[in-house]
Amino acid sequence: MDAHDGHEAREASAQAPVRRESIRIPVTGMTCAACQARVQSALARQPGVDDASVNLMMENAAITFDPALTSPEQLVSAVRATGYGAELPAPERSPLAEQEALDRSQRDELRAMTQRAVVSVVAGAVAMLLPMILPMQSRLLPPALLALSAAIILFAGRHFYVHAWQALRHHSADMDTLIAAGTGAAFIYSLMATFAPGFFLAHGVAPNLYYEAVIVIIALVLTGNVFEARAKRSTSSALRALVELQPATARVVRGDAVTEVPVTSVVAGDVLLVRPGERIPVDGEVISGSSAVDESMLTGESLPVEKSTGARVIGATVNRTGAFHYRATTVGADSTLARIVRLMRDAQSSRAPVQALADRVSSIFVPVVISLSIATFAIWFVALHASGAIPGTATVRAFAAAVAVLIIACPCAMGLAVPTAVMVATGRGAESGILIKGGEALQRIGDVTTVVLDKTGTITEGAPAVTDVIVAPGAEHDANTLLALAASLESQSAHPLADAIVRYADGRGLARQSIQSNEYIVGRGATGVVGEVALAIGNAALMSDWAVSTAALDDRARALAGDGKTIVFVAANGALAGLLAVADPIRATSRAAIDRLEAMGLAVVMLTGDDERTASAIARAAGIERVVAGVLPDGKVAEIARLQRGGAVVAMVGDGVNDAPALAQADIGIAMGGGAAIAAEAADVVLMRSDLGTVVQAILLSRRTMRTMRQNLFWAFIYNVIGIPVAAGALYPAFGLLLSPVLASAAMAFSSVSVVTNSLRLRRASLS
Amino acid sequence: MTALDWIVIAAAVAAIGIVNWYFFIASRGKPPMRHEH
Numbered sequence: 081m082d083a084h085d086g087h088e089a090r091e092a093s094a095q096a097p098v099r100r101e102s103i104r105i106p107v108t109g110m111t112c113a114a115c116q117a118r119v120q121s122a123l124a125r126q127p128g129v130d131d132a133s134v135n136l137m138m139e140n141a142a143i144t145f146d147p148a149l150t151s152p153e154q155l156v157s158a159v160r161a162t163g164y165g166a167e168l169p170a171p172e173r174s175p176l177a178e179q180e181a182l183d184r185s186q187r188d189e190l191r192a193m194t195q196r197a198v199v200s201v202v203a204g205a206v207a208m209l210l211p212m213i214l215p216m217q218s219r220l221l222p223p224a225l226l227a228l229s230a231a232i233i234l235f236a237g238r239h240f241y242v243h244a245w246q247a248l249r250h251h252s253a254d255m256d257t258l259i260a261a262g263t264g265a266a267f268i269y270s271l272m273a274t275f276a277p278g279f280f281l282a283h284g285v286a287p288n289l290y291y292e293a294v295i296v297i298i299a300l301v302l303t304g305n306v307f308e309a310r311a312k313r314s315t316s317s318a319l320r321a322l323v324e325l326q327p328a329t330a331r332v333v334r335g336d337a338v339t340e341v342p343v344t345s346v347v348a349g350d351v352l353l354v355r356p357g358e359r360i361p362v363d364g365e366v367i368s369g370s371s372a373v374d375e376s377m378l379t380g381e382s383l384p385v386e387k388s389t390g391a392r393v394i395g396a397t398v399n400r401t402g403a404f405h406y407r408a409t410t411v412g413a414d415s416t417l418a419r420i421v422r423l424m425r426d427a428q429s430s431r432a433p434v435q436a437l438a439d440r441v442s443s444i445f446v447p448v449v450i451s452l453s454i455a456t457f458a459i460w461f462v463a464l465h466a467s468g469a470i471p472g473t474a475t476v477r478a479f480a481a482a483v484a485v486l487i488i489a490c491p492c493a494m495g496l497a498v499p500t501a502v503m504v505a506t507g508r509g510a511e512s513g514i515l516i517k518g519g520e521a522l523q524r525i526g527d528v529t530t531v532v533l534d535k536t537g538t539i540t541e542g543a544p545a546v547t548d549v550i551v552a553p554g555a556e557h558d559a560n561t562l563l564a565l566a567a568s569l570e571s572q573s574a575h576p577l578a579d580a581i582v583r584y585a586d587g588r589g590l591a592r593q594s595i596q597s598n599e600y601i602v603g604r605g606a607t608g609v610v611g612e613v614a615l616a617i618g619n620a621a622l623m624s625d626w627a628v629s630t631a632a633l634d635d636r637a638r639a640l641a642g643d644g645k646t647i648v649f650v651a652a653n654g655a656l657a658g659l660l661a662v663a664d665p666i667r668a669t670s671r672a673a674i675d676r677l678e679a680m681g682l683a684v685v686m687l688t689g690d691d692e693r694t695a696s697a698i699a700r701a702a703g704i705e706r707v708v709a710g711v712l713p714d715g716k717v718a719e720i721a722r723l724q725r726g727g728a729v730v731a732m733v734g735d736g737v738n739d740a741p742a743l744a745q746a747d748i749g750i751a752m753g754g755g756a757a758i759a760a761e762a763a764d765v766v767l768m769r770s771d772l773g774t775v776v777q778a779i780l781l782s783r784r785t786m787r788t789m790r791q792n793l794f795w796a797f798i799y800n801v802i803g804i805p806v807a808a809g810a811l812y813p814a815f816g817l818l819l820s821p822v823l824a825s826a827a828m829a830f831s832s833v834s835v836v837t838n839s840l841r842l843r844r845a846s847l848s
Numbered sequence: 849m850t851a852l853d854w855i856v857i858a859a860a861v862a863a864i865g866i867v868n869w870y871f872f873i874a875s876r877g878k879p880p881m882r883h884e885h
Contacts, residue, residue: 251870251874253871444872446871447872451867451868454863457856457860461853462849462856466853
């Protein structure tokens with residue numbers, strides 16, 4: 081009911097012009113899913129907060145709020161009130177700088193954590209050796225161990241107790257609660273045994289000490305945390321590698337002088353010089369010179385790409401062969417590299433739907449474990465007492481089992497199961513030129529049943545090219561002259577077909593001739609006088625306007641059109657001179673990728689605005705059976721919706737600009753084609769390379785990742801399902817097996833590390 | 849079963865009750881956590 085009212089209130093306010101702001105606040109000190117849930121609910125409770133999403137791995141909170149009702153300062157203090165650290169994000173920093181700062185703070189935290197772990201491991205070893213060095217009944221032993229364990233609790237383990245206490249005050253509990261309760265109980269018990277041994281002896285109990293257990297448990301948990309933090313760092317290594325691609329300086333040309341300046345001071349419009357072997361500092365457009373550029377770090381494309389005047393270059397790619405000048409176009413936060421880094425950060429901090437299960441479990445988990453631990457104590461006590469043990473012995477053994485239950489039941493493996501897999505998989509994708517916008521997209525790609533491909537620019541190159549030049553029988557011009565004439569006239573036109581003809585002629589080194597007059601007729605072609613020749617270039621309609629008979633070439637024209645090519649007739653001085661066939665060639669990689677998709681059991685559908693005949697010719701060549709031709713952009717949306725009604729989970733692959741509505745309608749929108757596609761809002765996945773093979777890779781990556789997540793969740797759950805009863809002593813009646821608190825803490829550390837390691841295997845997953 | 853056993857059992861039941869009351873029931877006085885959807 082409440083939720084319903086709230087929904088209505090939001091809708092009503094949405095009609096008034098309400099401002100919304102978003103902010104990402106760095107949050108420190110979170111260690112598990114329960115911490116994350118706590119910060120998130122504290123933020124969600126704040127007035128004016130629309131949405132709060134806290135990410136444990138990235139250590140931040142993304143908040144959408146109404147600036148009239150709250151402020152970033154209030155949000156920061158709300159986080160601090162829960163006991164975690166938070167600060168205002170530094171203003172106007174580029175994603176690159178932010179990522180570097182995050183790295184640095186993670187590195188410092190790791191160093192401090194390693195220090196604490198090492199000290200406590202040494203202390204643990206000393207505590208275990210001390211009883212062997214000192215005489216057995218030495219009166220010095222208990223005070224020495226007490227001092228050592230108190231020092232470790234205060235120096236190395238303090239944050240466990242601080243967090244546990246803060247959580248307790250907010251009626252919540254997390255893994256720190258379990259560790260604090262377990263070691264705290266052992267410490268207080270030992271403290272009593274140290275100062276009032278008479279009380280224990282009077283009840284027939286040896287005043288056993290658990291000091292070394294306290295130290296060793298803290299040491300093991302910290303060691304586990306260190307391994308976990310290191311593994312977490314390597315899951316984001318792909319992101320770090322991207323940030324490190326950014327060169328520090330650029331060579332700016334000012335007047336005649338070339339000066340080396342920090343890359344941050346380059347502004348759009350600056351002319352820069354890049355020498356062979358250097359990294360290109362920022363995005364831009366080549367104005368002179370040419371070279372081959374290695375873009376593999378951003379696109380996954382292994383072959384260097386030729387760049388000459390007019391070509392776009394991307395910052396952070398490597399210039400291989402020649403020197404060139406270029407003009408900076410986008411810098412700072414708008415640059416391609418910064419956009420990729422931001423997109424990946426958002427993706428990595430987003431949550432996969434499968435995570436909800438892990439979150440729900442860990443929020444009710446801790447109180448349940450504490451209850452189980454108390455029950456373990458009671459059952460052991462009563463059972464031992466009933467079987468004749470004196471109450472003292474019964475207390476000690478029941479106590480050890482209860483502490484082991486608390487220690488083994490840490491839910492951190494569960495908290496790590498999904499986010500680590502998302503992080504590694506998004507990083508792995510980026511290395512292959514596949515940018516996945518978030519955990520949800522990552523999860524959904526693997527469920528796709530139907531892949532809808534746009535034709536132009538997706539299956540095909542997207543730019544028409546001349547494929548055939550045919551000279552009419554008895555014509556006065558040969559093929560080269562025909563081309564040169566046509567290119568000369570068409571060089572003034574902006575039509576894509578004209579562009580194809582000009583490029584083809586230029587490619588063959590044909591010189592253009594001067595144009596005396598020209599006219600361009602929409603839907604027909606072009607006419608004009610080039611040199612001494614009166615030319616008409618265009619379709620059959622133009623030829624009939626000019627009373628030029630195309631009969632001599634009609635058969636050839638029909639055959640070429642049947643292959644999906646567009647026919648351009650050329651008439652010179654009133655007679656048919658020949659024809660040019662223009663087609664948008666299929667990319668070399670398309671056929672194999674489509675075969676592969678079909679082999680994977682996916683239905684492949686081609687959508688195009690072309691007419692039926694052209695479309696089916698392309699589809700035949702590409703190996704696609706299902707073709708929907710003659711559709712307009714909104715027709716594409718309707719077609720995808722129709723497939724979805726039929727139960728298909730549809731991935732739409734398009735260029736991201738013209739296909740935006742279709743990409744949005746599809747369950748997964750995949751934008752293909754590099755830099756420009758990154759900006760495609762509607763896309764869930766951006767492919768940096770124009771290669772359908774990367775669609776196959778994206779689907780394989782998603783399937784692998786989902787498998788890894790399920791394995792992780794399975795092992796984390798199973799581990800607790802088995803570990804808790806064993807620690808409680810379920811195997812004792814049959815096998816006499818009991819887990820000591822120390823062994824329990826080792827097992828707990830092992831479970832987290834194994835989950836993270838399993839996720840890291842995705843880094844080396846083969847996607848072919 | 850001696851009186852001591854019953855005392856331990858009663859104490860354990862009470863402790864479990866308190867833990868669950870504290871984390872599940874007493875925490876309800878606060879506004880519930882917002883759902884993301």
